[in-house]
Amino acid sequence: MRRTALPQHREVSVNGITMHIAEQGEGPLVLLLHGFPESWYSWRHQFQPLAEAGYHVVAPDQRGYGGTDQPSNVDEYSIFHLVGDVVGLIHALGERQAVVIGHDWGAPVAWNTAMMRPDLIRGVGGLSVAPAPRGPVPPLVAARQRFGDGFYQIYFQEPGVADAELNQDIRSTFRKTLAATSGESAGSAATPTAPAGGGFLSAMPEPEELPSWLTEADIDAYTEQYQRNGFTGGLNWYRNIDRNWALTAPWQGAPITAPALHITGDRDLVRGFYPPDYLERLPEQLPGLRTVLDLPGCGHWTQQERPDEVNQALLEFLAGL
Template structure:
């Protein structure tokens, strides 16, 4: 077994992706969310590799050490699924277990739905599989107002500049400034305020996050300069376009064995209630292995509760073997 995380680059679909990798055996792909990177999975590499798996976590297109295509249109869900399918082949594998957190979860779910030949198991953290429906941005605007963060992100350059002005502060605020406390609430920017005004810099980081972690995230993002966060924000700028592009696959079920893990205080619960999540899992994942809800846990699932997440993943992987 490889006993350290190795780093390399690979080109897929004309985009250079950075990879972090450890272990040998069946392939497990770990897909991060926003605003994160391969480093979000730092607690998963060694346990999964020790159990006999080849663990690979890419910086997805537009993020951290990976290449950042210029066009907003280059970040549709079909592009992202294409990256995963090409990556499986580039790694010399016929199939993979695909695990995604936050934005990585829709990519994982969609890959499993569209390419069941390549996915022998799929796990989503934080974000459940979602059905097609009316314009997602119009729905969120109606429910939460124009300041809802996904709508706020639509204006090119605005959130980009705010987040890139001081990446270390941005990561402290976004990752460390949203402690689970009571009922989860949607992230809304009141009129006249800026994005980071809503998440003051914490006096101290939560126990699961260190200054070294903040340094690691910020260093990887810094190589893109003023566009440090633009690639990830462009994923949000394709939300309605994804709805149009995926219309042909509306209602398609995920036939691969599946796992869903979420925190009880995750802000996603304010957008999709636990009752709706349970219904969606019944309808869309007929081979659901487990639905795990972690108390006292917010949005950064695998970073906040690595032991519990690793146990759930290893149990799921063992069921596939």
């Protein structure tokens, strides 16, 4: 039986914070950026295939998550800070360029890094979340008009509220969240809302069984990693959504010119945030788009639910750069 190599772990100083990273392999740098509520661990299935193909694979715990520092001020989680963390990490690893792949919240960080610092990015990819044109009004204003006050991103805005709910039982939070928005859940594509008087988890039942791609050991890993910082750091990313809209005004209409990849699942709840023809319109923002993979039956946790297809797409994209 072939032994599975495990990523190595260390801390690096990046952009004024201490960042925990997991890494494996040698060669051109590939950064894998997780989303909410996740950590480096969400890329556990990608390390070995990419490392064996000749890449230096690095997945950080991003700002406020897991083993990385959690600044106390909400305004220290703006898109400028998050892009700055990626730029700082590339330099801290002794590299001049990288391929940056993000999932969920990690995707906007990847897209914005490629847009703001094209000199550093050889290729860029987003799983689940596609680049969205900067709209005429702040995003939360538009979200409230479209989805109502219970929309989860609006519920997340009040400091301490969602924090307390999600931190009350970390293990249960992960079991409910990962199962409810998996492609195997009947309600996976539903827009997440907090009912009046309820919370983010109110509509997410405790699963009797986990999805086939998820184990109790995976839940153990996430639970242990969140014992240090909890959910506040990740929630602070949401609390900068409208601030990010204001900060990115200079890039209004700017294309992302790097070679690009987008992977989505047809049962991903994020699909409900976009127009029905958004996949066909991606080249308008991504003139270097090379790969679009639409996975039938896949929910929100793209690279965890469908690692084989994702790994194959990533390897083909990387080989073509």
